[in-house]
Amino acid sequence: MHVTSPVREPLVQGGKTYADVTEDICRHVEGAPTKEWKIAFGISLLVLGYGSYCLAWTWWEGLGVWGLNKTVGWAWDITNFVWWVGIGHAGTLISAILLLFRQKWRTSINRAAEAMTIFAVLAAASFILMHMGRPWMAYWALPLPNAFGSLWVNFNSPLVWDVFAISTYFSVSLVFWYIGLIPDLATIRDRATSKVSRLMYGLFAMGWDGSAKTWSRYEYISLILAGLSTPLVLSVHTIVSMDFATSVIPGWHTTIFPPYFVAGAIFSGFAMVQNLMLITRVVYRLEDYITLEHIETMNKVITLTGSVVGVAYITEFFIAWYSGVEYEYYAFFNRMTGPYWWAYWAMMTCNVISPQLFWSRKLRRSITFTFFISVIVNIGMWFERFVIIVTSLHRDYLPSSWAMFSPTMYDIGDYLFSFGLFFTLFLLFSKYLPVINMAEVKAVIRSTSAELPKKIAGVAKVRHDLNNVGQRVPSYDKDKE
Amino acid sequence: MAELTGKYLVGVYDDDDTVLHAVPKLRKAGVKIEEVYSPFPIHGMDEALGHPRTRIGIAAFMFGLTGCICALTLMCWTMGVDWPMIIGGKDPISFPNFIPITFELTVLFTAFGMVTTFFISNGMGPGTHFHPRFDLRSTDNKFIMAINMGSNAMSEDEISRALRDSGAEEINIKQF
Incomplete structure (x- = not known):
């Protein structure tokens, strides 16, 4: 049995009934696209179009169009890849890890966060194809015997692990997300008035009927998928960090990388979820579902992971000095005071100082401030990857080959491509699919809503009266867990 | 259904x-x-x-086991038997390096196998929405x-x- 303290704020406000939930969340799916949506979609398409042009030229002409040189052979491509993969960690964290921890506040945001994960991983994957230079050779990364002889890929290489990790992560997240969508697609199918939408939503709802048997299987596989995704999400960024950590470049060859990368990924992912949710809740009038409590809770996660990242930066620096390896020490000293000092200090300010401001409850609950800090955090996390990658490479063991990196318009254009792709997909999702998981929200409103629906209004009243005299009563124990 | x-x-x-x-x-x-x-x-x-009680968990375990065995077989056979790749004079079959991919494939097989089982046991699939x-x-x-x-x-x-x-x-x- 589950007892919630009545002093806790309700997860969904406004005393919603089951029918209200359906109505509020289906409204934007069923209505015509709004003007704001059309404008945003138009801008995304323009960005995507320009990015596609730059990408096409990159592939046509070769990677020489980027600002890379002999010393800095990896720069924005991998920076952007790691940045997007990191952002793609929050969705699965919210839907899987918080499911295992029985954090019910996740029900209002998990759908959109998972969608964000999938699109962010797609954006990241586009950089894998880009930095290959010859994307038609991408199948070389797969375990196929070479030239139909018998030399295979090297399974000892973290780059090969990455191929498996990213593709598994993407497809398992997609499946997890789709399974969660099915009951809601069925709701839209059953409400549909036009033939086309009944057919389309019906096709994807796969004949869902919501029987007790189906639900019990559904809950079972959701739990197993969550159990699988939890170590999966941790493994993905661990393996991404090993791309660097298993090399012998000073500044990369660090055992702290896996936990530090995972914390950073969750940090930036939550910041991106905040950015998207703060806009979505206003545009679709979902303030009752995505409440200040949700925003505050996510800000707490941002502060926690931001602090982990900060401690990692300092540890890394300390170890560089303590190890006594002069190359290691120089790499870090160069980050701080070398020609890329501004990138290092931008990273430190954005990632270490800014999340600490959320210790103030007032700032944590301010929507404008949260939005601002989330943007800052994402900028900071981009700089983190830039600092790790470019400043570790640009001054190697041989001073005569020291160089600087400066991006060309194709570096920037290819980065814009990923933004265009991400926002185009996210906007399509937010128009044609329910942005909140209706079935899951319906299952939690009764145990958490401020005013319970009429049938058991008596319980609500008793609870309310007792609250007023300061007594704690067990809340309505709807969900036996 | x-x-x-x-x-x-x-x-x-x-x-x-x-x-x-x-x-x-x-x-x-x-x-x-x-x-x-x-x-x-x-x-x-x-x-x-x-x-x-649903037995889908048993199916999930079996799929996971299949994925695990497939991954280990693939890597041991390609790296150790078909074309032994000796790197740094070490044993071509080095289990610690095989763990990440074994884990990923176990998860992949479990997830897809279990979801397919879910659809089949519920009688769900494209076209069933006419029921x-x-x-x-x-x-x-x-x-x-x-x-x-x-x-x-x-x-x-x-x-x-x-x-x-x-x-x-x-x-x-x-x-x-």
């Missing part, structure tokens, strides 16, 4: 607790309930209806109890009365 045939009594409830409490009451009175449809999972409903339904409101805000008259010995009146007493707000008859 099971094939629906014959005449059904359909009880419509508007509260998940009412329907959850109605199930044992009706079963005690001798009514055989075929299924309950709801817009969200009701904890304890499958036990109340007497459905056996008849008892009440379309069961994905919105109503809780639907289906009673197959063919498998019940009690008369229609008796069952209707029992349904009404248990809190059903509407009782409909569906013929397939």
